[in-house]
Amino acid sequence: xxxxxxxxxxxxxxxxxxxxxxxxxxxxxxxxxxxxxxxxxxxxxxxxxxxxxxxxxxxxx
Amino acid sequence: xxxxxxxxxxxxxxxxxxxxxxxxxxxxxxxxxxxxxxxxxxxxxxxxxxxxxxxxxxxxxxxxxxxxxxxxxxxxxxxxxxxxxxxxxxxxxxxxxxxxxxxxxxxxxxxxxxxxxxxxxxxxxxxxxxxxxxxxxxxxxxxxxxxxxxxxxxxxxxxxxxxxxxxxxxxxxxxxxxxxxxxxxxxxxxxxxxxxxxxxxxxxxxxxxxxxxxxxxxxxxxxxxxxxxxxxxxxxxxxxxxxxxxxxxxxxxxxxxxxxxxxxxxxxxxxxxxxxxxxxxxxxxxxxxxxxxxxxxxxxxxxxxxxxxxxxxxxxxxxxxxxxxxxxxxxxxxxxxxxxxxxxxxxxxxxxxxxxxxxxxxxxxxxxxxxxxxxxxxxxxxxxxxxxxxxxxxxxxxxxxxxxxxxxxxxxxxxxxxxxxxxxxxxxxxxxxxxxxxxxxxxxxxxxxxxxxxxxxxxxxxxxxxxxxxxxxxxxxxxxxxxxxxxxxxxxxxxxxxxxxxxxxxxxxxxxxxxxxxxxxxxxxxxxxxxxxxxxxxxxxxxxxxxxxxxxxxxxxxxxxxxxxxxxxxxxxxxxxxxxxxxxxxxxxxxxxxxxxxxxxxxxxxxxxxxxxxxxxxxxxxxxxxxxxxx
Numbered sequence: 001x002x003x004x005x006x007x008x009x010x011x012x013x014x015x016x017x018x019x020x021x022x023x024x025x026x027x028x029x030x031x032x033x034x035x036x037x038x039x040x041x042x043x044x045x046x047x048x049x050x051x052x053x054x055x056x057x058x059x060x061x
Numbered sequence: 062x063x064x065x066x067x068x069x070x071x072x073x074x075x076x077x078x079x080x081x082x083x084x085x086x087x088x089x090x091x092x093x094x095x096x097x098x099x100x101x102x103x104x105x106x107x108x109x110x111x112x113x114x115x116x117x118x119x120x121x122x123x124x125x126x127x128x129x130x131x132x133x134x135x136x137x138x139x140x141x142x143x144x145x146x147x148x149x150x151x152x153x154x155x156x157x158x159x160x161x162x163x164x165x166x167x168x169x170x171x172x173x174x175x176x177x178x179x180x181x182x183x184x185x186x187x188x189x190x191x192x193x194x195x196x197x198x199x200x201x202x203x204x205x206x207x208x209x210x211x212x213x214x215x216x217x218x219x220x221x222x223x224x225x226x227x228x229x230x231x232x233x234x235x236x237x238x239x240x241x242x243x244x245x246x247x248x249x250x251x252x253x254x255x256x257x258x259x260x261x262x263x264x265x266x267x268x269x270x271x272x273x274x275x276x277x278x279x280x281x282x283x284x285x286x287x288x289x290x291x292x293x294x295x296x297x298x299x300x301x302x303x304x305x306x307x308x309x310x311x312x313x314x315x316x317x318x319x320x321x322x323x324x325x326x327x328x329x330x331x332x333x334x335x336x337x338x339x340x341x342x343x344x345x346x347x348x349x350x351x352x353x354x355x356x357x358x359x360x361x362x363x364x365x366x367x368x369x370x371x372x373x374x375x376x377x378x379x380x381x382x383x384x385x386x387x388x389x390x391x392x393x394x395x396x397x398x399x400x401x402x403x404x405x406x407x408x409x410x411x412x413x414x415x416x417x418x419x420x421x422x423x424x425x426x427x428x429x430x431x432x433x434x435x436x437x438x439x440x441x442x443x444x445x446x447x448x449x450x451x452x453x454x455x456x457x458x459x460x461x462x463x464x465x466x467x468x469x470x471x472x473x474x475x476x477x478x479x480x481x482x483x484x485x486x487x488x489x490x491x492x493x494x495x496x497x498x499x500x501x502x503x504x505x506x507x508x509x510x511x512x513x514x515x516x517x518x519x520x521x522x523x524x525x526x527x528x529x530x531x532x533x534x535x536x537x538x539x540x541x542x543x544x545x546x547x548x549x550x551x552x553x554x555x556x557x558x559x560x561x562x563x564x565x566x567x568x569x570x571x572x573x574x575x576x577x578x579x580x581x582x583x584x585x586x587x588x589x590x591x592x593x594x595x596x597x598x599x600x601x602x603x604x605x606x607x608x609x610x611x612x613x614x615x616x617x618x619x620x621x622x623x624x625x626x627x628x629x630x631x632x633x634x635x636x637x638x639x640x641x642x643x644x645x646x647x648x649x650x651x652x653x654x655x656x657x658x659x660x661x662x663x664x665x666x667x668x669x670x671x672x673x674x675x676x677x678x679x680x681x682x683x684x685x686x687x688x689x690x691x692x
Contacts, residue, residue: 046164047164047165050164050165050166051165051614052242052245052259053167053237053241053242053243054155054156054165054166054167054242054243054614055242055243055261055262055401056238056242056243056244056245056262056263056362056396056401057155057167057243057244057396058262058396058400058401058404058449058452058629059155059533059613059632059634060155060156060533060610060613060614061261061610061611061613061614061627
């Protein structure tokens, strides 16, 4: 496992949100949030590459 | 006994008659010239400048030709190829989206990577080749000809990549470059004000010219032997003469001398995957835009080399090699005219027209080759330049556009001269209209409370969005059970939403002039496997309007209407009734009211063959009477 330092107030907010959302632990909540963010970023990169392939058509920008 | 003899004689006469008719069909010569984007208004305003088309109209027939809804080339040519409606051939737009991922993709073809690899370190060895599949459904009409023993040669017809495995064909629109894109140019400049960047359809790079030498990197295909698929590359060295406007280009073993403002011939380029062991062959043309005082060099997208094709650009695979062996290399990229370079300011008008001339020269070579080898059956030959030049010249550079039309007319004259007894048809897939104002459908949906944005940089909030637009004419509902996060339910909810959107769009007026921007909103009603990719509504813009640049990729801008300030000044992705194509035949016909789906049925009828399964068009030739043919 790797340790990551977080701002205390952010950590408290995250713990509160995790309890409210029904996560079993703060770690589970943070792991889920990172997974979600990564999925967005990876999708965005993939879309960029897809659009690069299409743009030579001329019809789109 | 006497009766038996008569039966034998009658049968013999009948069979001789059948044989004669079939042999007649086998020997028949039918030539179709497909001119993408040839517009009836433009033609009708220039009969005196287009003598061969005028002559065919005078002695044969001419009419307008109904196009498909939507009037986009992949859709229209797919209907010409198969005789089917878009709901059956499944091509509704240049760009479709996958409802599982909401990502856009090219509608015509898909490359599926090799499924299994042997991996070691940074390397991977594919255990099979990537599979490239055409996404167009239905049977190409020339396959039906082939099944009846009629030979067919099909040159560059769009939406035929990889080419249908029948007769001989060269793939057309939809064929990528070796980077896997629809065309990516490279532009190198030593101008410090021109920052290196990726642009639409290309890349601008900085070039250091040291002691008259620039060493440039041309990006090739992704290295499929590496796990990270990093792009392969090759080195192009340009040695610029210190005084004269010449440069010496060296790439691999090829050397060429180019003069400023001129083009090189095709230069083969090898992109090493494993140095000295495995490489991929492509080819480029280089334009020395400026050599002094600035250094500005354009390198074309890396085309598949027809002499050693890395992509399935012909059927049989040897066909492209056979042609190139006689004609030399030629463009193999699906859309060869580089409108992107002009849109990005890399080409000025003169540069763009000079590149068009190269394309036309290649097309002339291919046409001559095709005519040299055409004995009987069907020859289809395609011209792309009228369409691509209309996008950039329409209404503002008519004289230059007329030169492109005249070049095609000259080629038609060549066909008439060399094949005087052939039955000839000239047709286009759609016409043209100005593109002055853009309509951002997603912004309109947002404004109507039907599309929601996330409060982050990632785009649309699919949990609340009920409808969205993507492609040049398509509008989709975010349908439960189809879209990944669909929320609109089938039945009453869907019906009410479609009705609401239709009424809203038909009432949409441009605040700049009060004109309606949209003339038709067509519900597609597709069932079966194509329902997954079909838009729910097809938007038919009024002349002068088109989907915004952002809408095409499913994006959203900052207002429903905007002026189109792009050099791409004309389009055809509007209401189909506003952009019909043209139809010429050397055969004299009564007035016809034909559409694209009628043409494959007509061509089959010329050979005495019934329409294929699902073809619902009607023959323009009616009862075939060969004595009525005129020229």
